[in-house]
Amino acid sequence: MTRFYRFILNFGIAVVLVCLFLTSPAYSLSTSDAKIPEGDLFKLGIEKMRHGSYPEAIQDFTKAIKLKKDFAVAYSNRCLAYLQLEDYQNAIADCNQALKFTPNNVEAHLNRGLAYYRQGDYQAAIADDNQVIALKPNDFRAYYNRGLAHAALDNYPQAISDYNLALTNIPQTSSLLKGDIYNDRGLARFELLDLKTAMLDFSEAIQLNPNDYRAYYNRGCACGISGNNSCAIRDFTESLKLNSTNAQVYLNRGIAYHQLGHEPAAIADLQKAVEYFAQQGETITYEKAFLLLKNLQQQLSSLSEIALIPRTAKTKEYGVSS
Template sequence: MKSNNTASRRVFAAAALLGAGLLLSGCQTASGPAAQIASIDTAQGSAENIASLTAVIDRAPSDPNAYNVRGSAFGKAGRYPEAIQDFDTAIRLNPNFYQAYANRALIWRFSGDNAKSLQDYNRALQLNSSYDAAYIGRGNLYRLAGRPAEAFADFERAIKLDTTDPRAYHNRGLLYQAQGQHSFALEDFSTAISMAPDAAEPYNGRGVSYLALGDEENAFADFNTAIKLDESNAEGWANQALIYEKRGEKARARRSYEQSLKLDPNYGPAMSGLERTRSG
């Protein structure tokens, strides 16, 4: 348990956060569908799995849980209209199905309808005010919408509920990081890593804060770990490249920036980094 002195130093000033510049792109990690869809269910989005879930629904067409699970699978497969339809059915069959509201909220966000997403998260929390996943989902919605104080409050609530979901700590770490409170960010990213050691995003985030605090070795180790865990992570390659660049290893930096751009041709930090290393 944190001491009172430590707790009192965990000050969150929204105005300061909004004006803070991002050190690297690590402050935006774990925000897209690939990072978030895993939170709605363990069902996989393969065609075979969806077919199996459809067979379950055919046998029990009045079971809201079956629609909720298949909706999650459709969401993982990027089939958002079908996911929404299944969550709609689950809610129609069970109007108090707060998990289905939270799952549908996530798909609304991926579909670009933040108003409906917020409405569903609010409804889920009306039905169950202790549902940590809904606080985390709504908090991330607030974070991405530039409402950091509200996001922070939701992550704090989930953490006080003793959530075992690493996203609460990871996303709160991103807020601390954006505000320049890197010691607190490191603590949160490390907690997220302890809960999900195979996830690349917290390593990227922690590496950014290590670098901000001048700890280049630990930053480099975290960026390398992020790449090892997820070779398709454009941020990890760009972050690794930045360390090479700082060390004067421009050829290696250039290769890593190029790899980042292969994965995401529009990734700004990699574009500017590649330009710098080419001109050198």
């Protein structure tokens, strides 16, 4: 196995795992308890949430809570607004308040579990997902979120089991989210080196959402590790059509080109990878990609010099061929 192929293994798996975090666990707005005076502020907050105006939504929920201290649903939705702003401490504090007033609040458990997950406290996230499942056994969101947390803990068989339950309970109309679940189940199978089944999951994800660049990339990684570099290049190319600045895809496609002996194409992709890694501040990966690029350029330069040497008896004696 060459150094370049080891590189696609190491960085292919690492980037595949990052894709998990591009797929946000499910959550939802709760709109109950709005038929009260402070409910007008609450409804304003909901409307601003739907338009992505999270700081303004927080202001409205805060005003509503000042008028009604036990306004559980306002706490729950303010938790969700803080989640969107990646303020996980305040999100957890608000969900705690919501659960203080309404212990069986499914949305508060779900959103607090998401906050714990994004903080890296996967066991706490699983505990909240378990509470949701106990209260609402058919809620696919809790199974999906719990599967992501198990995957983050490297418990891939349990993650696959939860993804299966999520797929069993998800509404048939949720095709895009269904594609996410297939993608994540494929990732878990990928980690278990069940590459054939993983590729089937990535293919299903692509069928459900043809614009998901992650699923193309993940299937490309599985193809590359299986030794099918032509398949890998095809999928990496499709991924780049959907997300043209993904440095990791250029890196891995360059490695696949190198495996097939297409050195000019490999160098062009590695140059793109180095450029985007530098722009994105990925220092360690940039340095490794840059080293690979230089090594490949030197190899190609050396081969070009050898190819220009006339075929003499001496060169044949040393086993050199052009």
